[in-house]
Amino acid sequence: MGYRVAVVGATGAVGREIIKTLAERNFPIDEIAILASHRSVGHEISFGEKRVLKVQNLETFDFTGWDLALFSPGAAISAVHAPRAAAAGCIVIDNTSQFRMDHDVPLVVPEVNADALKRFTKRRIIANPNCSTIQMVVALKPLHDEFTAKRVVVSTYQAVSGAGKEGMDELFVQSKGSFVGDPPTSEQFTKQIAFNVIPHIDRFMDDGATKEEWKMAVETRKILDPDIAVIATCVRVPVFIGHSESIVVEFEEPVDLERARQLLRDAPGVVLHDHREDGGYVTPIDCAGEDAVYVSRLRIDPTVPNGLAFWCVSDNLRKGAALNAVQIAEALIALDLLAEKVA
Incomplete structure (x- = not known):
């Protein structure tokens, strides 16, 4: 059985990645529509190897009879x-x-809380978490289940693709301009991003945190456990694709390092790549185009009781957005929920 699927925001970086991911994973589709604003109507986007789709106008599109819409x-x-x-x-x-x-x-996040999908019927809307939250909770899930996380301190190093195609273009133009003496122009970011890092993503809130940092805290509690305390510092870095995170967790129970390694090796969606040698860790350039959440630099944190520190990297356009959305759709099928209609 196939489904009628609409992709909304199809011309953006995430929308294109959703279309690519649906084709790569052979999602059961009978009919697909790709939607964007009136400015993009008629543009063509490839779907798989043989099909080319034309963008339709979101504002006038009738969703009646369509099973699923993936929005970005x-x-x-x-x-x-x-x-x-x-x-x-x-x-x-x-x-x-x-x-x-x-x-x-x-x-x-299907690897973490797929059972929550059963509550979608009231609004018929399911939310995809923030990209930086997704990769963190995928890595935390097996550790939390075993040792019970109570406090997380995370610093993120987030790629410019998190700000869309425009963010990627700005990094490219500024980088190229630096070699020919062109003065940098910053439109997408608050300061020059080329050869720089910016500790500011989204707007500032009253307590001094940015909205991105707030998202990581409240989303982690909603997905994983309402009792986990999270403090985040979110930083934009001059990387095109791939978010990195330095994560320190304090647990309720004593942490055995070898047990933690085994839990991460066995966890769905996680790849443990942790060798204590030069290059024995994953970097953003290594994870681009990959589906997994990679964990490296796993070690005991001796500064707090029951502490563990690790490095976490993932492709923010895939697992951080498009792949997670498609996995939600796949989970709906697996749970026999996708065909359910609520009067």
């Missing part, structure tokens, strides 16, 4: 059109931040 158009657009799609009977998987903290919308 920006929060303001999702706020308008995701409920419209859901009201037409289509199940929405939304990649934006618009619905993540809505009590009636499950926030899902």
